[in-house]
Amino acid sequence: MSFREKSAWITLASVIICFGSYYGALATGLVPVYSIHSFHFGLSSIIALIVLQVALHAIAAMLNPADARTPRDEREKLIQSRSHTFGYYVMMLGMVVVVLVTHVPGSNFMATVYLGVLTMAVAAIAVAVAQIVMFRRGA
8 A cells, every 4th residue: 555545544534533523522412512612622623633644644654654755656646636626526515505504594603614614524535535446446
C-alpha cells in the first residue's frame, strides 16, 4: 500500500472517528445540542482531528520514509484531482441544502451550523473514499 493510499485511509478513519463521536454525542443527548458544551465538544473534536491526522501521518512516514518523500507521479496526481472534484460536488450539494434549510421558516441558526459542519465532514469522507477506491482500482 502506497503512502498516498495510507494517507487516504488515515483521513477517512480520523474524520469518521472525530465527527462520528461528535454527531453521535449530539444525537444521543450526551451533549446538549444548543449549549456551550456542544461548542466545546465540537472544538475538541476538531483539535482531536488535527492531532490524530498529524500523529498518524508522522507514524506512516516514519514506517516508510522513502515512500513518503517520493514525489507524486501522474497517476497519483490524477487520483487526487478526480477525488477532489468529486468532493467538491458533494460539498456544493451540501451547501445547497444548507442554503435551503436557512430559508425554511422557523429554522434554527445552530441547526444550520451543524448541517454546514456535517457537509464539510461528508465531503472530506467522500474525497478519502474516492481516493481509496481509485487506488484500489488502479485508476
